[in-house]
Amino acid sequence: MSILHLVRTSAYQHDDFAQCLQVCAPTDVIILLDDGCYNLSHPLANNLSQSIYAIEEHCIARAVSCSTQQQLSIKELTPLFFSHNSVITWQ
Amino acid sequence: MNVQSQSIAVLNSKSPFATNAGKEALDVALIFGSFEQNVALFFQGEGVRQLVAKQNAETINAKDYLATFSALEFYDVEHIYVCENSLTVRNLTQYFHVDNVQVLSQDEFSATLRQYQTIVRF
Numbered sequence: 408m409s410i411l412h413l414v415r416t417s418a419y420q421h422d423d424f425a426q427c428l429q430v431c432a433p434t435d436v437i438i439l440l441d442d443g444c445y446n447l448s449h450p451l452a453n454n455l456s457q458s459i460y461a462i463e464e465h466c467i468a469r470a471v472s473c474s475t476q477q478q479l480s481i482k483e484l485t486p487l488f489f490s491h492n493s494v495i496t497w498q
Numbered sequence: 499m500n501v502q503s504q505s506i507a508v509l510n511s512k513s514p515f516a517t518n519a520g521k522e523a524l525d526v527a528l529i530f531g532s533f534e535q536n537v538a539l540f541f542q543g544e545g546v547r548q549l550v551a552k553q554n555a556e557t558i559n560a561k562d563y564l565a566t567f568s569a570l571e572f573y574d575v576e577h578i579y580v581c582e583n584s585l586t587v588r589n590l591t592q593y594f595h596v597d598n599v600q601v602l603s604q605d606e607f608s609a610t611l612r613q614y615q616t617i618v619r620f
């Protein structure tokens with residue numbers, strides 16, 4: 408039973424990311440989209456047990472640096488919807 | 499709790515009067531309820547303020563959608579969950595304007611939420 412979490416806001420401005428982590432299980436996957444990309448540098452993103460990825464295009468647009476291991480293209484996102492039981496959008 | 503295959507969790511995260519999110523979430527819950535779907539309401543973060551008792555929307559000329567919460571029982575929406583941690587952080591008591599609210603620890607809240615097939619967040 409795993410959930411795909413789509414985080415679309417910056418933790419520097421909103422607490423959506425913090426609330427996401429409150430319900431997030433170790434087997435869940437977190438995707439950072441739009442302003443959510445800014446969370447890569449936020450202390451909350453340190454030492455997470457979950458897999459966390461950021462949308463490559465959205466990072467480039469914002470000049471947010473992202474390791475290649477954490478990058479995900481929009482095309483690669485689609486299959487993840489089918490490999491998880493449900494999706495929560497945090498925005 | 500045995501959750502059937504079609505189950506919907508409505509996750510509330512916004513305070514009651516700054517946006518329409520709370521009213522829209524309640525409308526969604528009532529619509530699913532009227533179609534006899536298994537729907538539950540969850541409150542987390544600023545969303546817990548929607549449950550605080552003794553609020554008065556009239557003084558700010560806002561529509562009192564909170565009163566509509568009392569309709570939930572007639573639509574068989576029986577499960578209302580609130581995150582205890584969110585209450586504690588805000589210094590809020592467990593004094594609500596709705597009956598049958600279940601206060602859950604952070605882990606219980608997460609475990610209960612993920613039992614639902616579909617989760618919509620407002």
